[in-house]
Amino acid sequence: MSNLDPVLSHIDENLSAATERLFELMRIPSISTDPAFKEHCDAAADWLVSDLASMGVTATKRATPGHPMVVGHTNGTGKHVTFYGHYDVQPVDPLDLWHSDPFAPALEDTDAGKVIRGRGAADDKGQLMTFVEACRAWIAVHGSLPINVSFFFEGEEESGSPSLIPFMRENKDELSSDLALICDTGMFDPKTPAISTQLRGLLGEELTITGPRIDLHSGMYGGAAINPIRVLSKIIASLHDAEGRVTVPGFYEGVPEMSPELQKQWEDLNFDDAAFLEAVGLSELAGEHGKTALEMLWARPTCEVNGINAGYTGDGFKTVLPSKASAKISFRLVGTQDPHAIREAFRQMVQDALPADCSVEFKGHGNSSAVQMSTADPAFEKARLALSDEWPNPAAFVGCGGSIPIAGHFKTELDTDAMLIGFGRDDDAIHSPNEKYDLESFHKGMRSWARVLDALSR
Amino acid sequence: MSNLDPVLSHIDENLSAATERLFELMRIPSISTDPAFKEHCDAAADWLVSDLASMGVTATKRATPGHPMVVGHTNGTGKHVTFYGHYDVQPVDPLDLWHSDPFAPALEDTDAGKVIRGRGAADDKGQLMTFVEACRAWIAVHGSLPINVSFFFEGEEESGSPSLIPFMRENKDELSSDLALICDTGMFDPKTPAISTQLRGLLGEELTITGPRIDLHSGMYGGAAINPIRVLSKIIASLHDAEGRVTVPGFYEGVPEMSPELQKQWEDLNFDDAAFLEAVGLSELAGEHGKTALEMLWARPTCEVNGINAGYTGDGFKTVLPSKASAKISFRLVGTQDPHAIREAFRQMVQDALPADCSVEFKGHGNSSAVQMSTADPAFEKARLALSDEWPNPAAFVGCGGSIPIAGHFKTELDTDAMLIGFGRDDDAIHSPNEKYDLESFHKGMRSWARVLDALSR
Numbered sequence: 014m015s016n017l018d019p020v021l022s023h024i025d026e027n028l029s030a031a032t033e034r035l036f037e038l039m040r041i042p043s044i045s046t047d048p049a050f051k052e053h054c055d056a057a058a059d060w061l062v063s064d065l066a067s068m069g070v071t072a073t074k075r076a077t078p079g080h081p082m083v084v085g086h087t088n089g090t091g092k093h094v095t096f097y098g099h100y101d102v103q104p105v106d107p108l109d110l111w112h113s114d115p116f117a118p119a120l121e122d123t124d125a126g127k128v129i130r131g132r133g134a135a136d137d138k139g140q141l142m143t144f145v146e147a148c149r150a151w152i153a154v155h156g157s158l159p160i161n162v163s164f165f166f167e168g169e170e171e172s173g174s175p176s177l178i179p180f181m182r183e184n185k186d187e188l189s190s191d192l193a194l195i196c197d198t199g200m201f202d203p204k205t206p207a208i209s210t211q212l213r214g215l216l217g218e219e220l221t222i223t224g225p226r227i228d229l230h231s232g233m234y235g236g237a238a239i240n241p242i243r244v245l246s247k248i249i250a251s252l253h254d255a256e257g258r259v260t261v262p263g264f265y266e267g268v269p270e271m272s273p274e275l276q277k278q279w280e281d282l283n284f285d286d287a288a289f290l291e292a293v294g295l296s297e298l299a300g301e302h303g304k305t306a307l308e309m310l311w312a313r314p315t316c317e318v319n320g321i322n323a324g325y326t327g328d329g330f331k332t333v334l335p336s337k338a339s340a341k342i343s344f345r346l347v348g349t350q351d352p353h354a355i356r357e358a359f360r361q362m363v364q365d366a367l368p369a370d371c372s373v374e375f376k377g378h379g380n381s382s383a384v385q386m387s388t389a390d391p392a393f394e395k396a397r398l399a400l401s402d403e404w405p406n407p408a409a410f411v412g413c414g415g416s417i418p419i420a421g422h423f424k425t426e427l428d429t430d431a432m433l434i435g436f437g438r439d440d441d442a443i444h445s446p447n448e449k450y451d452l453e454s455f456h457k458g459m460r461s462w463a464r465v466l467d468a469l470s471r
Numbered sequence: 472m473s474n475l476d477p478v479l480s481h482i483d484e485n486l487s488a489a490t491e492r493l494f495e496l497m498r499i500p501s502i503s504t505d506p507a508f509k510e511h512c513d514a515a516a517d518w519l520v521s522d523l524a525s526m527g528v529t530a531t532k533r534a535t536p537g538h539p540m541v542v543g544h545t546n547g548t549g550k551h552v553t554f555y556g557h558y559d560v561q562p563v564d565p566l567d568l569w570h571s572d573p574f575a576p577a578l579e580d581t582d583a584g585k586v587i588r589g590r591g592a593a594d595d596k597g598q599l600m601t602f603v604e605a606c607r608a609w610i611a612v613h614g615s616l617p618i619n620v621s622f623f624f625e626g627e628e629e630s631g632s633p634s635l636i637p638f639m640r641e642n643k644d645e646l647s648s649d650l651a652l653i654c655d656t657g658m659f660d661p662k663t664p665a666i667s668t669q670l671r672g673l674l675g676e677e678l679t680i681t682g683p684r685i686d687l688h689s690g691m692y693g694g695a696a697i698n699p700i701r702v703l704s705k706i707i708a709s710l711h712d713a714e715g716r717v718t719v720p721g722f723y724e725g726v727p728e729m730s731p732e733l734q735k736q737w738e739d740l741n742f743d744d745a746a747f748l749e750a751v752g753l754s755e756l757a758g759e760h761g762k763t764a765l766e767m768l769w770a771r772p773t774c775e776v777n778g779i780n781a782g783y784t785g786d787g788f789k790t791v792l793p794s795k796a797s798a799k800i801s802f803r804l805v806g807t808q809d810p811h812a813i814r815e816a817f818r819q820m821v822q823d824a825l826p827a828d829c830s831v832e833f834k835g836h837g838n839s840s841a842v843q844m845s846t847a848d849p850a851f852e853k854a855r856l857a858l859s860d861e862w863p864n865p866a867a868f869v870g871c872g873g874s875i876p877i878a879g880h881f882k883t884e885l886d887t888d889a890m891l892i893g894f895g896r897d898d899d900a901i902h903s904p905n906e907k908y909d910l911e912s913f914h915k916g917m918r919s920w921a922r923v924l925d926a927l928s929r
Contacts, residue, residue: 046785046786046787046788046789047785047786047787048786103789104783104785104789106783106785107686110685110686171789172787172788173787173788199691213690215690215790217788217790219788224753225751225752225753226751226752226753227568227751227752227900227903227904227905228568228900228902228903228904229751229902229903230873230901230902230903231773231775231777231801231803232671232673232803232871232872232873232874233657233768233872233873233897233901234751234768234872235768235773235775235801235803235872236758236759236767236768236771236772236773236775236803236872237747237748237756237757237758237764237767237768238748238751238753238757239753239755239757240757240775240776242707242776242778242779242798243707243708243710243711243775243776245704246703246704246705246707246708246776246779247704247707247708249700249701249704249705249708250701250704250705250707250708250709251708252701253701289695290695290696290828293683293684293685293687293692293696294683294684294685294828295682295683295684295696295697295828296827296828297697297826297827297828298695299695299696299697299698299826299827299828300694300695301694306695309694309695310691310692310693310694310695313694314694315689315693315694317689317693317694317698317701317790317792318698318700318701318704318781318782319689319782319783319788319789319790319791319792319793320700320781320782320783320784320789320791320793321700321704321779321780321781321782321784321796322779322780322781322784323776323778323779323780324776324777324778324779324799325562325564325777325778325799326778326779326780326797326799327504327505327562327564328504328505328506329504329505329630329631329836330504330630330631330675330677330777330799330801330836330837331504331561331562331629331777331778331799331902332673332675332775332777332801332874332902333777333778333902333903334775334777335777335778338779339784340700341782341783341784341788341789343689343693343788343790345689345690345693345694368755368757369754369755369757370748370752370753370754370755370757378787378788379788413690414690414691414692414693414694415688415690415691416690416790439691442685442686443688443691444686444687444688444789444790444791445685445686445687445688445791446685446686447685
């Protein structure tokens with residue numbers, strides 16, 4: 014009997030205890046972007062320290078100017094990996110669209126099987142705990158892990174990770190290892206596990222356009238005074254051309270053409286564009302003309318408006334002509350697109366589009382370049398085979414439309430490659446109301462990590 | 472000695488008591504558009520009933536499906552006028568821009584003299600009370616009014632007056648009179664009183680565009696899924712052409728060319744476009760090319776966006792791709808523009824502009840045609856001369872950019888002409904933070920009404 018089998022059995026037998034532990038963590042409303050939830054972020058960090066300690070892992074909460082980090086070490090032998098996850102979650106508005114309290118997690122029966130419902134179920138508390146529980150099972154069965162594992166948990170991932178790079182620099186020796194493991198991505202489909210080897214970068218911008226000095230009455234000034242909502246709308250409407258391409262000058266510098274090999278690999282995945290869209294009530298791809306969905310999501314940059322706000326937005330009507338109009342805009346980046354150059358070009362484009370009497374203020378919300386993993390490290394193929402043993406279909410190397418800046422930071426700050434394995438599904442509704450994580454993702458995720466730890470020990 | 476002089480003296484001697492009464496009314500947060508303030512609207516109606524009773528006027532609070540009306544009668548002799556004002560006020564957001572509590576009114580010294588600060592100071596509680604106080608002074612001095620006065624106060628003016636027309640129809644005999652007097656407009660300038668003889672109409676529309684069925688993560692769907700904020704922005708950007716004209720099909724049907732006489736009359740007012748704009752931090756007219764400010768405000772129709780809201784708008788950043796995006800849009804109408812036809816044309820235009828996978832829901836927020844007063848009634852010239860006696864400059868017949876549907880309703884529902892006299896100033900910041908009413912407007916407003924009552928009795 015291998016070392017692995019009793020670990021897998023232990024995971025199977027203790028699934029409900031593991032789920033209850035995840036629920037404990039999910040009950041803490043650790044929304045990092047909203048200062049009102051600061052104490053809850055701190056509480057989530059404390060919970061993780063205590064949970065690691067209960068497994069015999071030496072862990073500490075480490076202060077930052079923002080929310081704390083949690084770092085733990087097992088001081089084992091063999092290959093040294095650092096596992097990264099984040100304990101903070103997205104805001105929950107609009108709250109009225111949730112069918113249950115986002116911070117009262119529960120198991121729900123659905124047509125597709127049991128799911129864990131609640132904010133953070135998939136992003137990232139459930140995923141983070143798949144790894145922690147795999148380690149707990151190894152230690153419970155064998156008294157130790159098959160390799161040397163360090164833990165590194167962040168509480169600011171959903172708010173731009175302002176403390177991350179300084180913390181990595183200050184603790185470079187402690188956080189460096191042979192390989193970083195990250196669990197914050199998805200399966201290719203419910204039967205096909207994935208290792209994400211290219212991630213888009215992210216640039217966030219908030220702009221506020223001011224016209225009149227004060228809010229005006231549209232009866233007294235309407236028609237004569239400039240309206241900043243109209244100015245902002247015109248700017249947003251101008252950000253894409255008729256082909257769906259982004260119009261910011263120089264935007265496509267550094268966007269690579271896809272290699273025929275990669276194109277073939279992705280074609281072989283037989284991604285179902287129609288089903289992908291249908292799941293969210295859509296029927297047509299709305300991006301750059303002539304691209305497939307996978308290209309749009311993994312290989313092409315975007316410009317999206319994530320929020321817009323101005324004037325009176327409550328119930329009823331108010332004939333105000335507002336002084337200010339704001340929007341939050343983000344760019345997903347690929348290849349070697351330079352976030353700093355794009356930020357400058359975007360700001361200049363907005364400035365150039367302003368009519369008389371308008372001014373604009375910008376606020377940057379973090380920026381990260383796209384990341385391309387090197388899969389030359391044999392650990393990648395070992396992990397791919399280990400995952401293939403657990404799931405119905407073999408694992409695939411895939412791209413990822415989301416931005417996981419930490420993967421790039423491991424490389425640039427710690428000179429450590431990162432391997433991204435995750436068990437999320439497209440319909441998890443992360444960042445949305447009614448977020449869920451399939452119980453199967455949680456269960457087989459733990460089993461997958463147990464297998465990967467075993468594979469990396471060989 | 473005339474009957475008038477002791478009334479004017481009584482007003483002068485009792486200014487501070489009158490101001491304190493206005494403060495009492497202003498302390499009641501009677502925001503009609505927000506259901507949370509329903510009880511306060513009721514309290515404001517009660518206050519008015521009690522205040523009228525204290526002057527010996529028989530007044531009653533009258534229930535409607537919305538906020539109550541207040542109706543009072545003096546049963547005097549001579550010409551019968553019905554005075555209309557509204558006791559409800561606009562919402563106060565954004566509250567953080569107020570320098571003091573909007574519902575804690577106070578006298579403030581400013582460079583331009585003393586002002587009454589607070590929500591409703593000018594719109595319309597302060598204006599309403601100029602008339603009530605003028606009546607109180609007449610009664611105090613002479614035991615009665617020089618003409619027969621009825622009072623009619625509404626509590627839904629700032630939320631589209633849904634109960635007004637039904638109430639007028641049900642109480643037609645009681646509310647009809649020889650002439651309606653309305654105090655909800657402004658001076659032409661601080662030295663020149665005005666009687667408003669043409670008012671723009673108003674059409675309010677709220678639209679909500681839905682794209683994906685749920686909010687999406689911009690990393691997982693950005694680039695491929697339609698973004699309703701982009702769709703809405705494009706529609707808003709298309710509502711005006713490069714000349715500043717509204718593009719809704721058929722919009723300009725019924726917009727009259729100005730007569731040379733009216734053009735001359737308005738030119739003679741020597742309106743200072745630059746000063747008008749400069750007061751709110753602007754330097755250029757932003758409306759239809761080739762029109763003067765007075766034309767834009769009094770004689771031309773508009774389309775304005777009064778509010779827009781979608782996605783994440785709190786602190787920080789959230790990479791959401793929202794399911795829905797909403798805007799509140801209003802049209803100011805002139806001449807014989809048909810609000811119903813324009814509503815239909817606007818909705819059709821939006822429908823036609825929707826890309827695949829998007830749907831739209833509309834909500835109408837009231838509509839009123841423009842109103843043109845007949846100044847043939849000698850009461851208009853009598854009132855104009857009475858106002859000219861009170862102020863440095865003679866009174867003028869002017870247009871009004873705002874929409875005061877009640878003026879049209881008096882004509883269509885009660886067959887009563889309306890005379891609009893008000894003492895607001897352009898910088899009163901009505902509908903904005905830090906609303907004020909000059910103490911001079913309040914004081915000379917009361918004196919003006921005392922003079923008008925006297926003039927109408929001759």
